[in-house]
Amino acid sequence: MTAASVAANxxxxxxxxxxxxxxxxxxxxxxxxxxxxxxxxxxxLGVLVIGGILFAASHLFGIPLRRPAxxxxxxxxxxxxxxxxxxxxxxxxxxxxxxxASRWQLLAGLAIGAVLLGPLTSALTAPLADWDGRMTWSPxxxxxxxxxxxDASVLRDARWYVMHPRxxxxxPLAQVAVQETLGAxxxxxxxxAVYVGFLVALVLIVHDATRRGAGPQAATLATLCAALPPFxxxxxxxxxSGYSDLALAGxxxxxxxxxxxERPAVSSGITAGCLLAGAVLTKNEGVLLALAALLLxxxxxxxxxxxxxxxxxxxxxxxxxxxxxxxxxxxxxSWRAAIPNRDDEDYFAVLRLSDLVKGAFTRLPxxxxxxxxxxxxxxxxxxxWWLFLAVLFxxxxxxxxxRVRRMLLAGLxxxxxxxxxxxxxxxxxxxxxxxxNRFLVQGLVPLAFVFACALGRLMRSGHLRT
Amino acid sequence: MQTRWPARVVFIxxxxxxxxxxxxxxxxxxxxxxxxxxxxxxxxxxxxxxxxGRRYVAAIDEIRRAIPENEPYLLSELDEPGSLLWVxxxxxxxxxxxxxxxxxxxxxxxxxxDQVRWEVVAVASGRPPLFRERPVTVPPGCPPAPWRGPDR
Numbered sequence: 001m002t003a004a005s006v007a008a009n010x011x012x013x014x015x016x017x018x019x020x021x022x023x024x025x026x027x028x029x030x031x032x033x034x035x036x037x038x039x040x041x042x043x044x045l046g047v048l049v050i051g052g053i054l055f056a057a058s059h060l061f062g063i064p065l066r067r068p069a070x071x072x073x074x075x076x077x078x079x080x081x082x083x084x085x086x087x088x089x090x091x092x093x094x095x096x097x098x099x100x101a102s103r104w105q106l107l108a109g110l111a112i113g114a115v116l117l118g119p120l121t122s123a124l125t126a127p128l129a130d131w132d133g134r135m136t137w138s139p140x141x142x143x144x145x146x147x148x149x150x151d152a153s154v155l156r157d158a159r160w161y162v163m164h165p166r167x168x169x170x171x172p173l174a175q176v177a178v179q180e181t182l183g184a185x186x187x188x189x190x191x192x193a194v195y196v197g198f199l200v201a202l203v204l205i206v207h208d209a210t211r212r213g214a215g216p217q218a219a220t221l222a223t224l225c226a227a228l229p230p231f232x233x234x235x236x237x238x239x240x241s242g243y244s245d246l247a248l249a250g251x252x253x254x255x256x257x258x259x260x261x262e263r264p265a266v267s268s269g270i271t272a273g274c275l276l277a278g279a280v281l282t283k284n285e286g287v288l289l290a291l292a293a294l295l296l297x298x299x300x301x302x303x304x305x306x307x308x309x310x311x312x313x314x315x316x317x318x319x320x321x322x323x324x325x326x327x328x329x330x331x332x333x334s335w336r337a338a339i340p341n342r343d344d345e346d347y348f349a350v351l352r353l354s355d356l357v358k359g360a361f362t363r364l365p366x367x368x369x370x371x372x373x374x375x376x377x378x379x380x381x382x383x384x385w386w387l388f389l390a391v392l393f394x395x396x397x398x399x400x401x402x403r404v405r406r407m408l409l410a411g412l413x414x415x416x417x418x419x420x421x422x423x424x425x426x427x428x429x430x431x432x433x434x435x436x437n438r439f440l441v442q443g444l445v446p447l448a449f450v451f452a453c454a455l456g457r458l459m460r461s462g463h464l465r466t
Numbered sequence: 467m468q469t470r471w472p473a474r475v476v477f478i479x480x481x482x483x484x485x486x487x488x489x490x491x492x493x494x495x496x497x498x499x500x501x502x503x504x505x506x507x508x509x510x511x512x513x514x515x516x517x518x519g520r521r522y523v524a525a526i527d528e529i530r531r532a533i534p535e536n537e538p539y540l541l542s543e544l545d546e547p548g549s550l551l552w553v554x555x556x557x558x559x560x561x562x563x564x565x566x567x568x569x570x571x572x573x574x575x576x577x578x579x580d581q582v583r584w585e586v587v588a589v590a591s592g593r594p595p596l597f598r599e600r601p602v603t604v605p606p607g608c609p610p611a612p613w614r615g616p617d618r
Contacts, residue, residue, distance in 0.1 A: 001505050001513070115491035121498040125505050127517050131548075134555040146535065146559035153612075154561050159575050161541065161554065161564040186530070187510050221480065228487035230494065382487045390479050394472035455480075458473040 001125045009124055009193035012178035016194055019074050020046025022081025028267040029258060031088075033208065034098045040204030041275070043197055044250050048278040049077050051173035052328070055150055055281065059335050064148040070177045105216065108224045115228060116200060119239035123192035126240070133242020136164045141172035141191075145180055150335060158340040166336045166344065170281035171244045198246035199239035203227045205250055206448045209257045213404070213449050214456030222452035225387065226444060231380035237438040244283045245438040251279035252289045253445020256410050259297045259321065260403055264304070264313060269320030272297075276321070277328035284347075285417055285442065290325050292413040296406055297321050347421055359423030367422050370432035380437055388451050395454030404453045411446035414439040518592060525594030526556045529586060532597070533560055537613055539584035540565055540600075549588040553595045557586070577608035 020042035024030040030041050053073045057063040101109070128134060139162065143152045150169060154160040175191040184190045206226050210219035230238075237243040258272035276293055279286035297318055304314040341349075375385050398404050418439040425431045505513060515523045533539055541562040543550040554562050563575070563582060571579065580603050587596040604610055 001502055002507055002509065005510070111488055111491075114495055115488070118491065118495035118498045121495065121502045125498070125502045125513070127510075127514055128555075129517060131551075135551045139555060139558055142558035143561075159563060159572075159578055160538075161562040163551070187514060225480065225483060225487075228484075228491050230490065233491075233494065382490065383483055384487075387479055387483045391476055394476050455476065458476050461470070461473055 005188065005190070006124055008182050008184070008188070008190040011182060012190050013193050013197050015074055015178055015181055016046040016050065016174060016197065017043050018046070019049045019077040019081075020044065022077040022079070023049050025081035025084050026077075027271045028265075029262050029271050036204065037208040037211070040201040040208065040250065041254050041271075043201040043204075044247070044254055044275060044278055047170065047174045047194075047247065048251075048274060048281070050074060050177045051170040052277065052281060054173050054177060055169060055335070056331060058150040059331065062149070065144060065150070065173075065176055065180065066148055067180060070181055074177070074181070102216075105220045108220045112203060112224060112227045116196070116203070116233070116239075119199060119233040120193060120196045122234065122240045123196050127187070128189055128192065128242050130236050130241035130243065132236070132244075136167060137172055137242050137244060138175065139163070140165075140167065140169055141175035141179070144169065144172060145176045151338065155339045158342050161343070163343045166339050166341050168281045168283060168286065168332055169335070170278065171247055192240075192242075195242060195246070196239040198250055199232055202232075202246055202250045202253070202444065205254045205257065206445055209253065209261070209445050209449045210452035212257065212261045213407075214452035218452045218456030218459055222448055222455055225384060225451070226448040229381045229384045231437050232441065235380055235437060236434075237441060243438070245441050248279055248283045248286055248289070249442045249444050251275050251282055251286070252293065252414075252442060255279065255290075255293050256296075256407065256446050257449075259293050260300070260406055260410070264300065264317035266316050266320045269317040270324070273321040273324035277324040280325060280328040281332060285414065287329065288417050289413060289442070292410060294322055294325065296410060299406075345425070347424065351420070351424055356420055356423050360419060363423055363428060366428055367419065367432065370429060371418075371436055374432065374436040375440065377437075385440075388447065391451055391454045391458070395456075395458045398450070398453040398457040401453065404450055407446040407449045407453075411443040411450060414442035519594075521594045522592055525597065526553070529557060529584075529595065529597050532599070533557070533584050535560055537584065538563055538578075538582055539586050540579065540582050541586050541588070542566075543588040544590065546588075546590040549590050552591060553586060553588040562586075577605055578611050580605050581608075581611040581614055 017039070021038075023045045024038055024042040027045075030038050030045075033041075050070070050073055054065060054069065057069060057073075058065055063069050128138060140155075143154045143162070144150055147153065150173070155162060155165045174194060178184075178191045178194055179188075182190045203223060203226070207219055207223040210222045213219075214222065232246070233239050235241070237245040239246060252275075255272045255275035258268050258275065262268040262272070272293070276290040279290050301311075301314045301318045305311045375381070376383075392399075399408065418436060421435070422428060422432060505516075511523070511527075529539075538561040539557070541550050541554060542565040550562075550564065563578060565571075565579075583599060583602050585598050585600050589595060602614075604614075
């Protein structure tokens with residue numbers, strides 16, 4: 001580890017965060033939040049802005065993935081956001097001071113910060129050594145950077161050996177942007193801290209979600225509990241790896257917060273839609289998770305249909321949420337059309353309803369023990385899910401609130417996707433070990449929300465105070 | 467009157483969890499910081515050698531010097547499944563054509579295979595890959611491969 005590599009990695013994080021903060025300044029539901037609560041959303045939006053625009057520019061217009069285009073994509077939202085911030089400050093005067101954090105909140109924040117310093121240090125000191133990062137995501141980035149296009153010839157000819165060539169390329173593109181901007185040479189992994197940033201963003205989104213649902217005290221405790229499992233930092237799919245599950249968990253969770261907890265308005269719809277588009281472009285499961293979020297949004301829309309004014313507003317909100325998702329799905333489909341699939345499980349192609357239904361039940365004796373073993377594995381989760389179940393059981397009264405039930409449903413959606421995959425997979429026991437923990441991560445924000453609400457309920461009934 | 471025992475049970479469970487998880491998290495951080503202190507200022511080549519083995523890294527560096535970035539190579543593995551993925555990553559962005567065991571390759575692939583100058587065989591994790599330069603021919607009926615200029 002040299003000073004230059006540390007500076008480059010932190011520079012990579014700034015390259016993602018700055019356009020994200022700029023974009024967040026243009027979106028009303030995020031602008032209202034304090035900087036700390038906004039930062040998690042902004043980081044993910046930064047990845048989406050950089051990766052999404054480069055994806056469209058390269059695929060649709062043939063613009064090379066080189067410094068001029070990347071610089072423009074980074075600078076434009078940063079400058080626009082800064083201009084909007086200055087203009088607003090002039091209009092409304094200095095920003096209102098936020099409430100000071102309590103001593104316990106500061107202590108919890110310090111503990112989380114100290115724990116997250118571990119994966120950051122690890123990412124800066126050790127070369128990438130995880131399976132999916134070396135097998136799938138980083139090679140995609142390397143090929144795209146080398147050829148300067150998302151439509152790299154190596155992807156489009158089946159004779160070249162590429163694992164999962166049709167996996168969504170958002171994160172590899174963010175990696176390309178960082179590596180290209182910083183002029184990274186062979187073995188210089190200047191993107192590693194960007195992946196640690198996904199864990200930080202996820203924790204910040206967990207905090208914002210739980211605070212909205214359960215208040216500051218329960219939110220502090222729930223965020224602290226959720227940030228501590230070692231799997232999030234060091235597991236295959238954690239912050240030190242080059243996997244995409246933390247980013248997907250962030251996109252999905254952040255979108256759910258806006259879909260289920262924010263007032264339905266066009267601006268909150270666009271923001272949620274952008275985050276769901278990020279989920280679609282991050283991982284294959286993203287499409288299904290986005291669909292689940294849209295179904296929950298549709299249910300919210302249906303509840304408002306009787307009131308003509310609120311119904312119209314809700315319809316506009318729903319359309320604003322769905323539009324970015326549809327654009328992302330179309331872009332992804334267009335890119336994939338020229339890429340022959342190979343060396344990929346391709347669950348969508350092999351999925352047959354009869355096999356799914358049959359496997360979902362006949363394979364339960366294999367699936368259930370495997371899932372339980374990995375969920376309660378001490379080395380990965382330190383008993384977090386035992387605690388989750390205990391709090392949910394004893395604070396089940398919180399489930400009387402419809403939005404808590406909806407969040408629970410949203411949190412269980414990744415597990416349902418896993419179940420479907422396990423029902424049709426040809427290598428079942430291994431697949432559970434490789435993927436189950438990551439499905440748990442994908443549902444972390446909504447599940448932490450449920451946990452915080454149950455905890456908050458118990459804290460009020462038992463007069464527990466942090 | 468509301469009962470308070472569920473809240474107390476949860477309070478005890480949360481405290482127990484935090485008493486385990488926070489010290490473990492801090493311990494993990496301290497261990498990483500120690501490693502960072504030891505490797506501060508160490509060049510990346512040394513870090514790679516420490517992580518993957520000196521002989522492995524030396525072999526990879528030799529292959530990188532031999533194969534230009536725009537030329538492909540044939541890749542296969544010996545006994546350890548997945549070891550070729552490890553080697554393939556270290557040779558990026560060079561493109562690989564994998565030689566699979568059993569079955570006959572597609573005719574298109576056969577056309578390309580004989581025109582590839584380099585062959586790499588992944589042995590096992592941490593062990594240096596094998597490497598050789600092969601004679602190149604354009605098989606009858608095949609066009610020259612795209613990476614070969616018209617003058618070759």
